[in-house]
Amino acid sequence: MKRLYGVITAMVTPFDENGQVMLEQVRNMVEFLVKRGVNCLYPCGTTGEMFLMHEEDRKKVAQAVVEQNRGRLTTYIHVGAMDPDETIRLAQHACDIGADGVGIVTPAFFGTNPDAMVEYYVKVLHAIPQDFPAYLYNIPQLAANDLTSDTIGRILELCPNVAGIKYSYADMARTYEYLGIARDFEVVQGADSLFLPTLAMGCAGTVSGCSSVYPEPFVKVYEAFRAGDIETARSWQNLANKFVRALGAGSNMAIFKSGLQYRGLMAGHMHRPQIDLKEEQAQELWKTLRALEEKCPEGMIIRD
Template sequence: MFRGILVPTLTPRAADGGVDEDALRSHADWLIGKGVHGLYPNGSTGEGVRLTAEERRRVTRATCEAAAGRVPVLTGVGGANLSETLAECEHAAECGAAAVAVTAPVYFRPSPEAIEEHFRRLAAESPVGVLVYNIPSFAVPIPVEVTVRLAKEQPNVVGVKDSSGDVSAMVRLCSQILPERPDFAILTGWDAALLPMLAAGAQGGTNATANAAPELVVEVYDRFQAGDWDAARQAQWRLTTLFDAQIGVGEFPDGIRLAAEARGALPPVEPRLPQPAAAVDGHAEARRTLAAALSAAGVGA
């Protein structure tokens, strides 16, 4: 179902702080035109947890409409309880999303057993396929063995999105799942290790840098698929350098957003949440720095 580069899209903001659907649709169309293989709204890069439930629904619907069947849409859902998560799964299915990505329940720190039970019940009741989303930097880590059991025992758990950056965990996921479920989607969300993850067996990536440099991220994937290892390494090195430049700006995903603005892929907006005046004042300089980083990475206008 999911192979290649699925962009974890930013959520453009309107002047009133709401969702700018026109900019969202334009960005989605631009990304598809650059050759990406799918779209992933409402993830960490899209600040899904900072949106209201209604805003997330609007983002999902607008993205599915913009994709218009040209590429699959994987949308982020999830809350602190099962019923809210299921309601968003149902809405995603109504909009035509191919699947949903779900983190462990937020705020409390559930045990591995509780996480597994949550996903079992979700998979049993969701009308759309579920990807287990492991992102230890923002949510309770989901152990490899839990994901493996879910993959083997729950047909409606259709993949995993792993943003740990742990190559050894990726090897374990691929080696223990793919022999029995070759259709299971294993995606990496860590831009700095896209190529090693592909070599380990991942079928693709959800890489935030693609918001500003989709052709570079796609190049890593395409070069790997073609067996051109030297070119793939060179592209990965450029991708990692650009990724580091973005991560070094503000709080995530500030650098991702400012790089997309510097590229002209999104209109400039102020952050959704309040920031110190000094940080906002520094955005113009950050855009110039990131524009230079894009140029150094070989990304054109």
């Protein structure tokens, strides 16, 4: 069973002006991330505008990522959807195409009590092979539902294929609580700026949207941490945090797409009703990124 670890890049989804997925650009982004040393790929999540995509488009993106990756990096497909049956179909598809596992966000928008949460995950997780791993995904500030440790414990008793949780909220106390749920239960944090602190707590890695644009400093953080050089890791985390702030900390995926364009990758447009950055906003972003790049060690930021 391959688990998520290290720099887990939450990939953007490039759309053309008509909202169609640009699969060739998806493949280019896989190559970009492989060459820059990230550890895992995580397409079709929040950064990938998942709820705005049609089911068939999500399947096309998942397949393009798996095919282009060719087993080089661990690849988990986010499959959570508003309709549980769609979630099941996406999870089964991810298994069929050879992904390493899936991520499944909690039910969203409509309030869900613990019993309904358990029922949802049991239904989805029992519809895929019990040796096909899944990570729960809790992002309460957007989903409007929170996944407590007690509820997770109930799910684990019924679903042996749960490998861990992606927690995309900057709550260190809850993150630490999650780490104590079970011995083999892994936690990956979604707050890019907390990568090093949460590694030190025992988390396996970060699911980072900002690393879709600038993977280099995050890779350096993880390399230094694995080598036991905490001071160097802190230095790289400080640099990573400057890029996180410049990129809006994941608050607007249009910033990521404009940043990728600055780096020479065609990231396409936002899916409606989201909109792209205005020209003056993009130019201001590029100016900021240029200034940050100039402060990086020579040769760190490579342009293809």
